[in-house]
Amino acid sequence: MTRESAPPKIKVLLLTGQSNQWHNWKVSSRALEASVSADGMFEVDTLVTPDAGEDFSEFAPAWSDYDVVLLDYEGDVWPRETQRAFEAFVSGGGGLVAFHAADNAFPDWPAFNEMIGVGGWGGRGEDAGPKVRWRKGKMVLDDGPGVAMHPDPFEFLVETCAPDHPVMRGLPEAWLHAIDEQYSQLRGPAKNLTVLATAIAGPEIENGTSENEPMLMAIDYGKGRVFHTTLGHVGANDTETPAAMKCAGFLETLFRGLEWAATGEVTRAVPDDFPGTEFPEVRA
Structure with missing residues (x-):
């Protein structure tokens, strides 16, 4: 008998190193590196950028060495040559996962805004593009007033919108997420975007929009695949x-998003501890 070899691990570049005054990239990137590495499906290299205001002239990651980039970064603009190389990597079939505050990055980089679909803050105003809404079972683009915001962190239901998408296949129709920021009124080009899951903050919640706001999204960018998760806030303190x-x-939607962005498929089984609607499941 011959023993089948394990499939090669998905190569992940975790890119981090800067965040704004509301986030702590050192804590979030440490958690991402630990959880993704421990899963067993992935091989993770972490790249820390220069600090804010430092020289980026030599910043040129070897994008093609990886299957997918996990972006935990909102900071200084990259050199134009690096931007072009990143655009070519994703449009040529590379994967990108934009994690939480990464959708605050690079408001003036059109290709990046197209990659992530919608974003917020960083100077994005009402001219950044429409808001994405989920109304009566379909995605709606809303040009109405309002810019990015969020209620104070709270527990909220995440509701599946695309049950047949590989990332969402087999997951519950709804599940309770642990206390977190619920991003709302994100704006952007919203091209080739699929809403995977939404959440709502009703009128009883201060700064609630009473809209089904996108929490998880999939975006096609050329031949590349982008998974955008707005979940996972880490405060500055x-x-x-x-x-x-x-x-x-x-965690499971993150892992599924990484696999899908890298390969176009999801082979993972739904874990036994995936939450239902009564209470969140928080891993040790």
């Missing part, structure tokens, strides 16, 4: 991994 990043729902 957090020193330990928050519950939002230990939520089994957050």
